[in-house]
Amino acid sequence: MTAPHTEPDFGSLHGSMRRTGAMALRYVYILRSSWPRILELAYWPMMQMVLWGFISKFLLTNSTWVAQAAGVLIAAVLMWDVLFRGQLGFSVCFLEEMWSRNLPNLFITQLRPHEFIIALIAMSLVRTLIGVLPAAGLAIVFYHFSIFDLGLPLITFFFNLMMLGWSMGLIITALILRNGLGAESLAWMAMFILAPLSGVFYPISTLPDWLQTIAMALPSSHVFEGMRAVMFGGQVRLDLMAWSFGLNLVYLAGGGLFFLHTFRIARREGLLLRAGE
Amino acid sequence: MPLPITPVIEVENLTKRYGAVLAVDGISFTVGRGETVALLGTNGAGKTTTIAMLLGLLLPDAGDIRILGVDMVHHRYQALGRMNFSSPYVDLPRRLSVAQNLNVFARLYGVDDVPARVSEVADELDMTALLDRPSGELSAGQRSRVTLAKALINRPDVLLLDEPTASLDPDTADRMRGYLTAYQARFGTTILLASHNMAEVERMCSVVFIMRAGRIHARGHPSELVARRGRANLEDVFLDIAREKAAP
Numbered sequence: 001m002t003a004p005h006t007e008p009d010f011g012s013l014h015g016s017m018r019r020t021g022a023m024a025l026r027y028v029y030i031l032r033s034s035w036p037r038i039l040e041l042a043y044w045p046m047m048q049m050v051l052w053g054f055i056s057k058f059l060l061t062n063s064t065w066v067a068q069a070a071g072v073l074i075a076a077v078l079m080w081d082v083l084f085r086g087q088l089g090f091s092v093c094f095l096e097e098m099w100s101r102n103l104p105n106l107f108i109t110q111l112r113p114h115e116f117i118i119a120l121i122a123m124s125l126v127r128t129l130i131g132v133l134p135a136a137g138l139a140i141v142f143y144h145f146s147i148f149d150l151g152l153p154l155i156t157f158f159f160n161l162m163m164l165g166w167s168m169g170l171i172i173t174a175l176i177l178r179n180g181l182g183a184e185s186l187a188w189m190a191m192f193i194l195a196p197l198s199g200v201f202y203p204i205s206t207l208p209d210w211l212q213t214i215a216m217a218l219p220s221s222h223v224f225e226g227m228r229a230v231m232f233g234g235q236v237r238l239d240l241m242a243w244s245f246g247l248n249l250v251y252l253a254g255g256g257l258f259f260l261h262t263f264r265i266a267r268r269e270g271l272l273l274r275a276g277e
Numbered sequence: 278m279p280l281p282i283t284p285v286i287e288v289e290n291l292t293k294r295y296g297a298v299l300a301v302d303g304i305s306f307t308v309g310r311g312e313t314v315a316l317l318g319t320n321g322a323g324k325t326t327t328i329a330m331l332l333g334l335l336l337p338d339a340g341d342i343r344i345l346g347v348d349m350v351h352h353r354y355q356a357l358g359r360m361n362f363s364s365p366y367v368d369l370p371r372r373l374s375v376a377q378n379l380n381v382f383a384r385l386y387g388v389d390d391v392p393a394r395v396s397e398v399a400d401e402l403d404m405t406a407l408l409d410r411p412s413g414e415l416s417a418g419q420r421s422r423v424t425l426a427k428a429l430i431n432r433p434d435v436l437l438l439d440e441p442t443a444s445l446d447p448d449t450a451d452r453m454r455g456y457l458t459a460y461q462a463r464f465g466t467t468i469l470l471a472s473h474n475m476a477e478v479e480r481m482c483s484v485v486f487i488m489r490a491g492r493i494h495a496r497g498h499p500s501e502l503v504a505r506r507g508r509a510n511l512e513d514v515f516l517d518i519a520r521e522k523a524a525p
Contacts, residue, residue, distance in 0.1 A: 015387055022384030026370070029377045033411075100370040105427070108332045108362050109385040110354050268336045270295065273329055 019111050023119030027093050031127070041127055045081045045135035052077040053143040071145035072231050073201060078136055078147050079227060080200045082158055083220055084191050085131045086165020087172065089124030091187035094173040098181055103272050113263050117256065120173075121166050128162065153230050156241045157223050163248040164219045168194075170255030174262035177271060199224045219247040283310045284343075285435055285467040286331065291340035293326050293491075300326040302491035303340065308484070313461060313468040315478040318488035319519045324471040327488075328437050331469070332362055344435055356435075358386060363428035364439035365421060371413025375404070375423050378412055379430055386431035398426045402456065418449040425453065429460070438470040442477060450474075454481055475512040485511070487518050494518050 031038060056073045059066040066072060097103050106116070139145045147154065172190050176183045197211065198220035204212055215221040222244035229237045266272050286308035293301040301323040308314045316324045329335035331342060333353035342349040347356035369378045376395060383391040399405045402422050407415065412423060421444070428436060441457070442450035454477060461468055472478055478485060479499045487495040487502075495502055495518055499511045506514050 018387060019385050022381050025384065026373070026377075026381045029373050029381070030370075033372050096370070100372075101368050102370050104329075104332075104334055104362075104364075104367045105369065105382070106385070107334060108357060108360070109382070110357050110387070111385055112354070264336075267334065270326070270329065270335050272334050273325075 015110065016112070016115055019109070020115045020118045020122075023106075023111070023116060024122050027096070027119065027123040028126075030093075030096055031123075038130065041085075041131045042134040045078075045085070045131045046138055048077050048081065049074065049135040049138050050142070053139065053145075056143065056145075068232055071139075071143070072228065074139050074143060074145050075147055075150070075227060075231060076200050076224065078132060078139065079157060079161060079224065080195065080198075081132050081135065082128055083161040083165050083194070083198075085128040086124050086162040087168045087191050088165075088187060089127030089131075090120045090166055090169030091172050091176070092127075093120050093123045094169075095176065095181075095184055095187060098176065098184070107272055113260055114256075117170065117259065120169065124166060124169065125162065128165075150227070150230055153226065153236050153241070156245075157227055160219055160223050160241070160244040160248055163245075163252055164194075165191075167248065167251035167255035170252075170259040174255075174259040177266050178262050180271075180274070194218060194220055197221065203228065216243075217247065219244040219251060222247070284308065285310045285312075285345055286469060287341070287343040288327075288331070289341045291327065291330060291342065292338050293323075293330060293335065294338050299491050301330070301337075304488070304491070304493050305340075306486055306493065306496070308467055308469055310467055311461070311465040312484060313458075313470070313482045314484045314486065315482040316469065316471045316486050316488060317473075317475075317478065317515055318471075322488040323491040324488055325439060326491075328362070328439060328469070328471060331437060332360070333357065358431065359433055360435040360437065361386075361428040361431060361433040362437045362439070363424045363441060365417075365424065365441075365443045366439065367424075368420075369412045369424060369427060372411060374409050374411055375399075375415070375426075376408040378423070379408075379426060382427050383430045388431055394430060398429055401429075401460075402426050417444045418446065421445055421449070421453065425456075432464060434466060436466050436468045438468065438472075440472055440474075441470060442472075442474060450477070457481065475510065475515060479511050487515060489518055489521070494521075 052073050056066060056071065060070055097106065136147050139147065168191060172186045175186055197215045198218055199206070199215060204215045204221055204225055207215055222240040226237045226240040229235045229240070284307040289305045290303045291301055292303050304327065316327060318324050326335065330337050331344065331349065333349055337350065344356045345359055347353070349356060379395045379398070380391055383394055388394045399408055402425060404419070404422050404426060407419055407423065412420065415423060425441070442453050445453060457468065458481060460466065483498060485497065485499050485502060486493045495514065497505070502514050503511055506517060508514050508517065
C-alpha cells in the first residue's frame with residue numbers, strides 16, 4: 001500500500017509550481033488528444049499569411065508606401081496573429097474548463113487563482129508559437145520575407161503583444177465567468193476592436209485626432225509603430241517599447257485584479273458551481 | 278463513559294442567501310472523526326449549497342466553518358489538500374483519458390508518487406482496464422467509479438459525497454456502498470454525504486440531518502429518528518418532514 005503523502009507546506013513555491021505544472025499538463029493532454037485541433041491552430045495564421053502575401057506582392061508594384069518596406073504587411077499580419085492568438089490561447093484554455101464543467105473540481109484543490117492564470121499564460125505562449133511559427137516559415141519560403149530579420153526588437157514586440165493578449169484574456173475570461181457560456185463569443189470577437197485602433201496595417205497618424213489619443217493608450221499601437229520604424233528606417237524606437245511595456249504592466253495589473261475580483265464574486269454568488277450551464 | 282468524538286467538521290450559524298431566497302438559514306452541526314453523516318432534504322432544501330460552502334466554492338453570508346480545525350472562510354487552502362469531493366453532477370473532463378485525469382488531480386493534490394497512487398486507486402476500485410479510455414466514453418457506472426477514484430486520489434481525511442450512487446444500477450450502487458464503508462473503516466475517513474436514497478443512508482450513516490427550506494429540522498441516528506416519530510422507516514420520516522407546513 002502506497003501512502004499518498006501530500007504536500008505538507010500548502011503555500012510553498014514547490015507546491016505552487018507543481019499545481020501550475022499540473023494545469024499546464026492538463027492543457028497539453030487536451031492539445032495532444034486531437035490532431036485536427038493542432039492543425040487548426042496553424043491553419044488560420046497560414047491562410048492569412050498566404051492572403052496577405054499576395055496582397056503585399058501586388059502592392060509592391062502599386063503602392064509607394066509598401067514598396068519602401070517590402071514585407072511590412074506580412075510582418076503586420078504575423079504580429080497581429082501573435083496578439084490575437086495570445087488572447088485566444090488564454091481564453092480557450094479557460095473555456096475548456098467551462099465546457100467540461102471542471103471548475104468546481106479544480107477549485108476544491110489547493111489550486112490558487114494566480115496559479116491557474118500562470119498555467120493559462122504558459123499555454124497561451126505554446127499555442128501562439130504553434131500557430132504563428134508555421135506562418136512565419138511560410139513567409140520565408142513563399143515571399144522571401146523573414147520576420148526574424150527584425151532582430152532583437154522582435155523579442156520585445158512579441159512579448160509586448162503577448163502581454164496585451166494575456167491582459168485581454170484575463171478581462172474576457174472574467175466576463176465569461178461572470179456571465180456564463182452565453183458570453184463565450186467574446187473570446188473570438190473582442191480582440192477585433194483593437195485592430196483598427198492599433199494601426200496594424202497603417203500608421204496611427206491615419207486615424208482622426210480623437211482616435212489617435214485612444215490609440216496611444218494601447219500598448220499594441222506602440223508595438224506596430226515601433227515595428228514600422230525598424231522596417232522603414234532601420235530605427236529602433238526604445239521610447240515606443242518603453243511606452244508599450246509600461247502600459248502593458250498597467251493593463252496586466254488591471255486585468256489580474258479584475259479577474260480576481262470576479263473570482264470572488266463567483267464564490268459569493270455560486271457561479272463556480274453553475275459554470276458551464 | 279464513551280470517549281468524546283473529535284469534531285472534524287464544525288459548522289455554526291451558517292447562512293447563505295441568493296437574492297430573496299434564503300438557501301441556508303443559520304444551521305449548526307458537527308461531524309466527528311470517522312463518522313458517516315447524511316444530509317437529507319428535498320431538492321432546494323440547501324444540501325448542495327451547504328456542501329459548496331464546506332468546500333470553499335461558495336462564500337457564506339454569515340457563520341463559521343471549521344474543518345480539521347481550519348477556518349474554511351479565511352484559510353481554506355490549509356484544509357483542502359486533506360479533503361475531496363465527488364458528485365455525479367460535476368464531471369471530469371471527458372476528452373482526457375481516465376489515467377490522464379487522475380494524473381492531473383493527483384498532482385494538484387500534491388500526491389508524492391503519482392503513477393503508484395493512480396495505479397493503486399484504480400486497482401482498489403477495479404478500474405485498471407478503464408485507465409486508457411477517454412472519460413467521455415464511459416458508462417454511468419464506470420464514470421461514477423472514476424469520479425470516486427478522483428475523490429480518493431489524495432486519500433482524504435474528509436470526503437464529501439453528493440448522491441454517490443445516483444444513476445447507478447442496484448448492483449453497482451451496492452458495490453460502491455460496500456467499498457466506501459470498507460474504506461472508511463480502514464482509514465477513519467470522515468464522510469458527509471447528500472443523498473435521496475434512504476436505504477443507503479440507513480445502511481451507511483450513523484447520523485442524519487434532515488433539511489428543509491435551509492434549516493435542519495431533525496437530526497440523530499436513523500433508527501432513533503424512526504423511533505422518535507413512530508414511523509416504519511427513514512423514508513417515512515423524510516416524507517413527514519418534507520410535507521410539514523413551514524412555520525410562519
